[in-house]
Amino acid sequence: MNYLVGMVVGYLSLLKASGQQQGSLLDNLGEGIQQQIRPIKQPIDESIAYVGSAGCAHVKKLLGVAYEQLEGVREPDLNSLSLFFKTRASSKVYNISVAAEAITRARAFNPQKNLIIFVHGFIDDPTKDSFKNISEAFLRSGETSVLALDGSPLIRWLYLRATTYVRFMGRKLGEVLAAMVKGGTDPASIHLIGHSLGSHISGFAGKTLLKLTGRRPGRISALDPAGPCFTHVDADLRVKDSDADYVDCVHSDSGVYGMKEPIGHADYFPNGGNSQPGCLLQTCSHSRSWLYFAESLLERTAFAAKRCPSWEHFKRDQCDDEVSYMGIDSKPGTKGKFFLQTGFLFPYGRGGEGLTYREPPNLIQAVAGSILKDEDQETLHSAAAVLKDQDTSKLLQAVAGSIDQDPKELLQSVADTVKDQDPTKILESVAGSVKDQLPSNVLKSVAGSVKDQDPSKLLHSIAGGVLEDPNPSKLLKTFTGSVFGG
Numbered sequence: 001m002n003y004l005v006g007m008v009v010g011y012l013s014l015l016k017a018s019g020q021q022q023g024s025l026l027d028n029l030g031e032g033i034q035q036q037i038r039p040i041k042q043p044i045d046e047s048i049a050y051v052g053s054a055g056c057a058h059v060k061k062l063l064g065v066a067y068e069q070l071e072g073v074r075e076p077d078l079n080s081l082s083l084f085f086k087t088r089a090s091s092k093v094y095n096i097s098v099a100a101e102a103i104t105r106a107r108a109f110n111p112q113k114n115l116i117i118f119v120h121g122f123i124d125d126p127t128k129d130s131f132k133n134i135s136e137a138f139l140r141s142g143e144t145s146v147l148a149l150d151g152s153p154l155i156r157w158l159y160l161r162a163t164t165y166v167r168f169m170g171r172k173l174g175e176v177l178a179a180m181v182k183g184g185t186d187p188a189s190i191h192l193i194g195h196s197l198g199s200h201i202s203g204f205a206g207k208t209l210l211k212l213t214g215r216r217p218g219r220i221s222a223l224d225p226a227g228p229c230f231t232h233v234d235a236d237l238r239v240k241d242s243d244a245d246y247v248d249c250v251h252s253d254s255g256v257y258g259m260k261e262p263i264g265h266a267d268y269f270p271n272g273g274n275s276q277p278g279c280l281l282q283t284c285s286h287s288r289s290w291l292y293f294a295e296s297l298l299e300r301t302a303f304a305a306k307r308c309p310s311w312e313h314f315k316r317d318q319c320d321d322e323v324s325y326m327g328i329d330s331k332p333g334t335k336g337k338f339f340l341q342t343g344f345l346f347p348y349g350r351g352g353e354g355l356t357y358r359e360p361p362n363l364i365q366a367v368a369g370s371i372l373k374d375e376d377q378e379t380l381h382s383a384a385a386v387l388k389d390q391d392t393s394k395l396l397q398a399v400a401g402s403i404d405q406d407p408k409e410l411l412q413s414v415a416d417t418v419k420d421q422d423p424t425k426i427l428e429s430v431a432g433s434v435k436d437q438l439p440s441n442v443l444k445s446v447a448g449s450v451k452d453q454d455p456s457k458l459l460h461s462i463a464g465g466v467l468e469d470p471n472p473s474k475l476l477k478t479f480t481g482s483v484f485g486g
Helices: 002-017 021-053 056-063 099-105 131-140 157-181 198-214 282-298 311-315 351-355 363-371 372-385 393-400 407-418 423-434 439-450 454-467 472-484
Strands: 081-085 090-096 115-119 143-152 190-196 219-223 246-250 266-270 303-306 321-326 334-338
Touching: 002 303, 056 157, 081 099, 081 131, 099 157, 099 190, 115 131, 115 157, 115 198, 131 143, 190 198, 190 282, 190 372, 198 219, 219 282, 246 282, 303 351, 311 334
Parallel strands: 115 143, 115 190, 190 219, 219 246, 246 266, 266 334
Antiparallel strands: 081 090, 081 143, 303 321, 303 334
């Protein structure tokens, strides 16, 4: 067992020689950790969001920021809004009060092309990554110009107030669109793409355009429409499927920052619609919706999805044969709930492979995927499978029970013992001990020796074998010093 620990330490330590490999380890390690904590973290996050959203209307009235309290009396300054007009050659910013006329007169404006307008979410603005990624992808895919509403002066702070302001902002944007339609723009060419709060602003813009012209915009793409304060309201008070001729929705953080309910003609739920692969934080999952959309502009068939009743049905391959594509290639006329699986890193789209559920790697497999060749990964995965049905907490307790020391003292001991070590010498020593070994043979030997063992006894055996000297600081000096270089 000492040999096993030395071998694993050796492979981990060799990652110090390659920044790219180290990054891969950290990425895959994060994915493995995510799979362990998701079943606990997601329900807690959703419960908090649900309770907060349910009381939103009452709290807004107490704070004096409900729509009825602001309408006609303390309405926001809508002239603080502006529209970014971006082409391949330049970018211009127009105040919203003159935007309709200025944009249609701009030399770069092509009325024969789609009128694409991106609407950002809370704390965001058109100078940030969301619009940068989407606009550049549109321009690379053949569009000549892309617009973005800058609502940051009104929705940069105070979320509760911002959720009320979206109605005023959407109405103003709808008035601009109506002016452009009356000037000759085909409403069917209008494509609003909203992220988070921007989805609801887009919805109100569509409602206003219909009221003023009798026509709807051609399409609204709602990218993880904001959930808090919009989950427990009438459909007329948020984006809905009648706000455009076609409404497609991507749910990437449903139940927390995003809405869980289907709200469009077609609703896409990548990875089940909540926590996204590679994201430990909900803000990361929330942002994945626009990253997926931007990627779909560059590879239109990257996100193949199946119509299915639920994520569990998708995982069991109990879906309809109907396939649609999440993102720009979602076709008008598509209806229903669609599920797919994405990758952990960019490019996220898996194409047709995303139609078949693939079990995400556990912690052991995630690390193995970064440091071993394909043939060695298979062997270690086989060994890891022996433990897959074990209670993680019991396994950890078994290991912890073998090292009887206060965690704070243990960490301090690690720090004290490795601080003066030369990382190069440590790495050379570890590498030298395993350099002539064939990883696949070693792993097969290990896998064969442990396949029929009781995991708890196995862990005690490992702990006992490597703790010949029961001083934890010396043990961790060998392991931690090799991996982290002191």
